[in-house]
Amino acid sequence: xxxxFLFSNFRSISMILILECGSTKSDxxxxxxxxKKISFSDHGINPSTLAREDINLYIRTGSERLPDPxxxxxxxxxxxxxxxxxxxxxxxxxxxxxxxxxxxxxxxDMLAAVRATLGDEKGIVCxxxxxxxxxxxxxxxxxxxxxxxxxxxxxxxxxVDIGTRMIKLYYSDSLPDQIRHQLDKELADRSVxxxxxxxxxKPNRYLAGFAPFAAKHQHDPVVRREIEASFxxxxxxxxxxxxxxxxxxxxxxxxxSEHFKGILTETLQAQGxxxxxxxxRPILELEKYHFKELQNE
Numbered sequence: 001x002x003x004x005f006l007f008s009n010f011r012s013i014s015m016i017l018i019l020e021c022g023s024t025k026s027d028x029x030x031x032x033x034x035x036k037k038i039s040f041s042d043h044g045i046n047p048s049t050l051a052r053e054d055i056n057l058y059i060r061t062g063s064e065r066l067p068d069p070x071x072x073x074x075x076x077x078x079x080x081x082x083x084x085x086x087x088x089x090x091x092x093x094x095x096x097x098x099x100x101x102x103x104x105x106x107x108x109d110m111l112a113a114v115r116a117t118l119g120d121e122k123g124i125v126c127x128x129x130x131x132x133x134x135x136x137x138x139x140x141x142x143x144x145x146x147x148x149x150x151x152x153x154x155x156x157x158x159x160v161d162i163g164t165r166m167i168k169l170y171y172s173d174s175l176p177d178q179i180r181h182q183l184d185k186e187l188a189d190r191s192v193x194x195x196x197x198x199x200x201x202k203p204n205r206y207l208a209g210f211a212p213f214a215a216k217h218q219h220d221p222v223v224r225r226e227i228e229a230s231f232x233x234x235x236x237x238x239x240x241x242x243x244x245x246x247x248x249x250x251x252x253x254x255x256x257s258e259h260f261k262g263i264l265t266e267t268l269q270a271q272g273x274x275x276x277x278x279x280x281r282p283i284l285e286l287e288k289y290h291f292k293e294l295q296n297e
Contacts, residue, residue: 015072016290017102019062020112020283021045021079022129027283028062030072033294037287040065047090048081056094063098075102076290078112078282109282110135110142116285117251117277124242124249124276128256128264130208132158132234136242146238157234159208159256165226166210167193179217183210215259227260231267239273249276 014033019026023046030038043058044050050058063069075095081087088106095104113125114137126134132155136144155161169175170183171190187193200206217223239250250273257264258280265275279285 014294015074016294017066017072017075017099018283018286018290019045019075019077019079020109020286021077022109023049023080026058026062026079027281028065029283029287030066031287031291031294035291038066039283039287045077045079046081047087048084052090052094055090056097059094060098069099070101072099072102075099075104076286077104077106078109078286080109082106082108109133110145112282112286113251113253113279114142115289116253116279116282119289122248123251124239124245125251125253126157126234126239126257127253128157128159128234129254130159130204131155132161132238134238134242136244144242146241156237157231157256159211160204161230161233162214162227162256162260163207163210165230166214166223167207169222169226174222176220176222179220179223183213211256211259218260218263224263227263228267231260231264232271235268235271235273240271246272249274251276251279253279253282255280 016031018029018031021027022044024044025041026043026045027041028039040062042062043054045055045058047055066072077091077095082091091106092104095102109127110125110133113127113133114123114135117123117125118137120139122137122139124134124136126132134146135142166183167187170180170187173180175183197203197206214223214227218227239245242248250268252258252264252275257278261278268275
């Protein structure tokens with residue numbers, strides 16, 4: 001969806017562009033100190049996985065949807081795959097081509113989650129999407145960061161872990177028949193499944209694709225117990241390690257935390273932890289966070 005506004009007096013308007021980028025989708029928001037905006041979604045921008053030509057195309061295309069890119073004073077790019085110097089330099093080169101007068105800030109998706117849930121307050125934040133990530137923020141910076149080691153080793157609490165658990169339940173004949181049969185089309189032939197998994201170009205997303213099955217049947221006792229076990233592992237291995245975890249609420253960002261909010265809340269409480277905010281679209285909160293910055297100018 002595209003919200004459009006017209007600029008009648010550029011000289012009196014300050015503009016900030018915010019991008020929250022995943023590998024498959026990016027959300028763009030241009031805000032002004034007058035409270036007006038343009039917002040839209042476009043291709044994902046991950047400099048660790050995309051070719052330079054693709055990144056250039058997506059940023060150029062996005063810039064063409066804005067009224068005057070040269071008037072943008074600041075850009076905040078939050079996203080995956082930006083930790084390396086090479087990736088950051090690549091983004092800078094491309095952004096400055098289309099936004100020549102902007103000051104660019106490149107941050108990871110973890111800081112996006114922090115600012116979306118905590119603002120500038122201290123606290124604990126966890127991202128639960130395809131994988132999982134978490135941190136402790138002291139109000140100024142992230143000082144502790146525990147996360148899974150990718151879909152092969154861990155990512156407890158994320159979609160890959162939950163989806164993998166559903167597959168294991170299927171092949172161990174642990175699911176009730178009326179539920180198990182719903183997976184026959186994909187899993188009945190074990191050799192076909194194994195070949196598909198190990199030849200898939202994005203096996204993590206393939207495995208996470210079984211998480212919606214878990215969400216649909218989360219009230220079944222067998223399925224529920226596996227979901228609880230995934231969240232218990234997340235708490236034991238990561239969330240329980242943070243300072244003040246018994247005092248501060250734990251905030252969540254991502255689709256998994258939203259779809260399994262009830263079970264996640266109960267699992268946290270059973271472990272003596274307190275759930276905080278649950279957010280599915282950080283860009284909406286990032287817009288509010290950076291609008292305050294404009295108001296203070």
